[in-house]
Amino acid sequence: MAAKIGPSLWKFLDDRFMLSALIAFGKKKTVPEHRRSFWYFFGGICLFLTAIQIATGAMLLLYYTPHIDAAHESVQFIMSGVKFGWLIRSVHSWTANLLIGLLFIHMFSTFFLKAYRRPRELTWITGFLLLVLFMAFGFSGYLLPWNELSYFATRVGTDIAGSLPIIGHWLKTVILGGPEVGQATLSRFFWFHVALLPLAALVLIGIHILLVQTLGMSKPIGERSTKEIPFFPDFLYKDALGWTLILVIIGVLCVFLPWEIGPKADPLVSTPLGIKPEWYFTFMFTTLKLVPAHVLSFEGEKLAILAFMTGGLLWLLVPFLDRRAALEKRSPVFTWAGVALALYIVILTVMTYTVPKL
Amino acid sequence: MNIRAIRLFAAAALFAPLLAFGQKNSCIECHNKLDDELKAPAVGLAADIHAQAGLSCKDCHGGDPSQDDVDKAKDKSFKGSPKRKDIPQFCGGCHADAAAMRAFNPGLRTDQLSQYWTSRHGQLLKAGDTKAAVCTDCHGVHGIQTAKFPKSLTFPWNIPQTCGRCHADKATMEPYKLPTSQLEDYKASVHARALYDKKDLSAPVCNDCHGNHGAFPPSVSSVASVCRQCHPSTGDLFTKSPHKKAFDDMGAGECEVCHGNHKILPPSTAMIGTDQGATCVQCHDKGSTGFETAAEFRRELDGFESGFRTAEGLLTQAKRKGVEVSDVEFRLQDVNTLIVTARNLTHGLDRAEVAKAVTDGEKALVEVRAAGEKALDEAKFRRRGLAVTTALLALFGVALALKIRHMTRARGAGEGRGSHS
Amino acid sequence: MKRRNFVDIFLGGSLLATIAAFMYPVVRYVLPSRSAAGGGVQKNVVAAKAGELPPNSAKIFKFGSSPAILVNTAEGQLVALSGVCTHLTCTVRFDTETGTLFCPCHNGRFDLGGNVLSGPPPRPLEIFAVETSGADIIVSRKG
Numbered sequence: 022m023a024a025k026i027g028p029s030l031w032k033f034l035d036d037r038f039m040l041s042a043l044i045a046f047g048k049k050k051t052v053p054e055h056r057r058s059f060w061y062f063f064g065g066i067c068l069f070l071t072a073i074q075i076a077t078g079a080m081l082l083l084y085y086t087p088h089i090d091a092a093h094e095s096v097q098f099i100m101s102g103v104k105f106g107w108l109i110r111s112v113h114s115w116t117a118n119l120l121i122g123l124l125f126i127h128m129f130s131t132f133f134l135k136a137y138r139r140p141r142e143l144t145w146i147t148g149f150l151l152l153v154l155f156m157a158f159g160f161s162g163y164l165l166p167w168n169e170l171s172y173f174a175t176r177v178g179t180d181i182a183g184s185l186p187i188i189g190h191w192l193k194t195v196i197l198g199g200p201e202v203g204q205a206t207l208s209r210f211f212w213f214h215v216a217l218l219p220l221a222a223l224v225l226i227g228i229h230i231l232l233v234q235t236l237g238m239s240k241p242i243g244e245r246s247t248k249e250i251p252f253f254p255d256f257l258y259k260d261a262l263g264w265t266l267i268l269v270i271i272g273v274l275c276v277f278l279p280w281e282i283g284p285k286a287d288p289l290v291s292t293p294l295g296i297k298p299e300w301y302f303t304f305m306f307t308t309l310k311l312v313p314a315h316v317l318s319f320e321g322e323k324l325a326i327l328a329f330m331t332g333g334l335l336w337l338l339v340p341f342l343d344r345r346a347a348l349e350k351r352s353p354v355f356t357w358a359g360v361a362l363a364l365y366i367v368i369l370t371v372m373t374y375t376v377p378k379l
Numbered sequence: 380m381n382i383r384a385i386r387l388f389a390a391a392a393l394f395a396p397l398l399a400f401g402q403k404n405s406c407i408e409c410h411n412k413l414d415d416e417l418k419a420p421a422v423g424l425a426a427d428i429h430a431q432a433g434l435s436c437k438d439c440h441g442g443d444p445s446q447d448d449v450d451k452a453k454d455k456s457f458k459g460s461p462k463r464k465d466i467p468q469f470c471g472g473c474h475a476d477a478a479a480m481r482a483f484n485p486g487l488r489t490d491q492l493s494q495y496w497t498s499r500h501g502q503l504l505k506a507g508d509t510k511a512a513v514c515t516d517c518h519g520v521h522g523i524q525t526a527k528f529p530k531s532l533t534f535p536w537n538i539p540q541t542c543g544r545c546h547a548d549k550a551t552m553e554p555y556k557l558p559t560s561q562l563e564d565y566k567a568s569v570h571a572r573a574l575y576d577k578k579d580l581s582a583p584v585c586n587d588c589h590g591n592h593g594a595f596p597p598s599v600s601s602v603a604s605v606c607r608q609c610h611p612s613t614g615d616l617f618t619k620s621p622h623k624k625a626f627d628d629m630g631a632g633e634c635e636v637c638h639g640n641h642k643i644l645p646p647s648t649a650m651i652g653t654d655q656g657a658t659c660v661q662c663h664d665k666g667s668t669g670f671e672t673a674a675e676f677r678r679e680l681d682g683f684e685s686g687f688r689t690a691e692g693l694l695t696q697a698k699r700k701g702v703e704v705s706d707v708e709f710r711l712q713d714v715n716t717l718i719v720t721a722r723n724l725t726h727g728l729d730r731a732e733v734a735k736a737v738t739d740g741e742k743a744l745v746e747v748r749a750a751g752e753k754a755l756d757e758a759k760f761r762r763r764g765l766a767v768t769t770a771l772l773a774l775f776g777v778a779l780a781l782k783i784r785h786m787t788r789a790r791g792a793g794e795g796r797g798s799h800s
Numbered sequence: 801m802k803r804r805n806f807v808d809i810f811l812g813g814s815l816l817a818t819i820a821a822f823m824y825p826v827v828r829y830v831l832p833s834r835s836a837a838g839g840g841v842q843k844n845v846v847a848a849k850a851g852e853l854p855p856n857s858a859k860i861f862k863f864g865s866s867p868a869i870l871v872n873t874a875e876g877q878l879v880a881l882s883g884v885c886t887h888l889t890c891t892v893r894f895d896t897e898t899g900t901l902f903c904p905c906h907n908g909r910f911d912l913g914g915n916v917l918s919g920p921p922p923r924p925l926e927i928f929a930v931e932t933s934g935a936d937i938i939v940s941r942k943g
């Protein structure tokens with residue numbers, strides 16, 4: 022009897038979902054294996070961590086209240102009153118940081134492997150947009166506990182947005198939902214974080230993964246090895262090993278370094294000294310601090326912001342700019358540009374935390 | 380009122396503003412061109428509270444500021460700068476005149492001059508000692524600010540320095556045979572800490588205990604009244620205690636005997652008791668009731684405080700291990716208030732009352748300790764949970780590794796082919 | 801063949817165990833627990849039961865993360881204020897003799913409107929809204 026239920030259930034679903042066709046397609050999927058194929062794992066890890074964020078985020082939604090009179094208290098409650106609330110929240114906060122770090126690694130690894138070259142230009146573009154989206158996730162999520170650090174970090178961050186020429190003031194008001202950080206901001210950031218950004222991310226991730234499915238994995242230019250392993254189940258098992266490792270890391274972090282709550286935000290208190298945004302913004306933040314007040318006749322800060330935007334645009338369009346890679350030729354200029362960018366980001370981030378009185 | 384008067388009045392009213400605008404002040408003009416000591420008044424006047432009230436040089440010194448020629452400016456009404464012994468009277472000309480002061484600030488006191496004459500400074504001055512402090516020594520002269528302004532010489536946290544200019548200077552105080560350690564002592568006190576570190580402007584400075592213009596060292600009998608201004612509950616307890624009569628009979632200054640006067644340190648339980656450093660044994664010998672009471676108080680307070688520290692330690696430990704304990708810390712704050720209350724009660728020397736306060740406090744501590752233990756248990760639970768989960772994940776990882784190795788071998792041996800796509 | 805089955809069983813078994821280990825905290829998190837009543841949104845706090853406080857007495861209770869004081873005046877009126885003295889954060893007490901709140905640390909004194917009557921406190925105490933709902937006396941932030 023039991024032996025019959027299995028196959029008949031399978032046939033029931035197969036007739037309606039075309040499972041056999043899907044499985045046949047899946048069986049054909051292969052992944053190249055060569056010296057550099059280790060880097061292929063990073064995309065999957067990012068997806069895995071995103072899934073963790075969605076799951077823990079959905080659970081936090083159960084107890085969190087996005088109102089300035091209750092936000093901080095609800096997070097406090099999650100940390101101390103809800104069973105395993107400390108775990109769900111700490112996982113969410115730690116994974117957010119790990120995810121953004123790994124996204125940077127994923128981006129740079131695909132850059133150096135020139136995976137962006139034809140025909141994978143759109144994969145790169147959706148990928149970079151996803152990085153920006155996830156940094157927006159980080160920025161909006163950071164405010165939600167409504168503690169002192171996040172309140173002031175949001176103020177500083179939106180002030181920078183407000184200093185953009187022409188659109189600055191309007192942009193700042195739209196982001197804040199008003200003239201300053203307040204209830205409107207909290208509601209708005211909450212909406213960004215649980216509705217707008219997830220929808221956008223889902224669409225972009227969908228496109229990104231679809232492209233990976235249709236185009237397969239890119240091989241480095243000039244890679245001669247033709248060895249391929251099946252995605253199901255070989256590569257997936259290897260993926261899973263990486264995921265297991267990262268789960269252990271997250272567990273250790275959450276138990277020994279649970280995420281702090283911090284004191285509740287008080288707009289009347291003066292800005293604490295040394296206020297910084299989250300680490301993944303610090304390279305830009307420190308750049309703005311180091312730039313001289315005036316360069317030629319232009320305001321240094323505005324010039325720097327403009328430089329960031331131009332740089333970002335160029336980075337986004339790299340697949341179209343790197344003609345040599347499109348022709349499967351080595352393009353050392355772009356490689357070195359990438360190295361320079363990576364070094365710049367690392368050095369400035371480290372400087373933010375090591376150089377006193379910045 | 381005839382038409383001519385109206386016209387005159389209207390003209391005056393219309394032109395009066397112009398007059399103010401064009402008001403010439405030759406005093407300032409001339410003195411600005413001079414150097415150092417003679418330039419200072421002109422420079423300082425701009426920030427002076429008197430200038431802000433619309434007064435100028437001539438209102439105190441007389442003279443005619445419309446005259447450029449110095450001899451004409453220093454006319455018959457010119458009073459010049461007063462001699463030191465005349466300064467109190469000079470300032471008092473307005474400041475002791477209630478009707479005059481009413482025009483500027485009806486809320487200001489006008490008894491400063493009469494108070495001054497009762498002060499040690501005033502008495503010395505009257506006897507002919509011009510080195511005694513006069514108004515300008517504490518308030519400044521051109522550039523006087525109200526005591527509410529933080530840069531003023533009479534703003535609370537500047538007062539110790541203002542008094543200390545003379546009272547902490549050995550050379551100045553030598554002829555009077557007065558000590559000069561008060562400022563140093565005060566700076567080490569709990570009151571100074573409150574004032575300078577916590578910016579608590581309600582903390583007492585020199586004038587709060589010694590009086591302002593009627594400054595005089597408080598007599599032995601009045602020291603306690605001075606302290607009672609801010610510490611009335613302690614004062615009441617002391618008054619009800621047997622110490623009051625004993626100290627009064629001895630002619631001792633109540634609070635001052637145990638706590639000092641300028642160098643009042645933060646009181647601690649170590650002051651009570653029977654060991655060498657304690658205050659009680661300075662009078663009470665072994666075997667006396669006082670000795671026994673002191674020992675009992677010390678024992679109870681020590682027990683209470685060590686219980687508090689243990690509870691605090693538990694919470695700190697739990698917090699370090701990552702457990703949320705702010706709910707419990709709130710209760711601990713409450714217990715801290717109970718400690719302060721218990722310590723205060725010792726002034727009443729009532730064993731029953733102190734014992735009750737300590738018992739109440741220890742009851743509250745039990746709750747805190749229980750919560751602290753619970754928090755530590757939670758920390759242990761988390762670590763165990765992590766160990767179990769990590770072990771399972773490790774097991775799963777090993778299973779995966781085995782499977783991968785198995786598959787790689789199978790594929791390599793079985794097929795011998797490369798790609799599929 | 802046997803070796804292969806063992807590996808598969810090992811894999812499947814350890815996977816199931818891991819999933820179970822992860823589901824345990826998720827389930828405990830989602831299911832409401834008896835101790836945590838109503839969530840951490842301590843906007844309205846049940847400070848006391850009706851009739852618990854006789855006239856001219858007071859009770860300290862927890863409001864948010866700080867102490868607050870509920871006073872039943874001699875005339876039978878219920879008033880609730882922050883219990884944190886604005887001088888050096890000691891907890892205030894109700895003085896039955898004068899119907900005022902006083903702080904035992906430096907004898908700051910407040911009236912039942914929160915205003916500073918005497919002593920070092922620099923700012924008044926925050927007043928909370930009190931309402932009686934059935935058998936409960938509920939305190940919440942004003943406005």
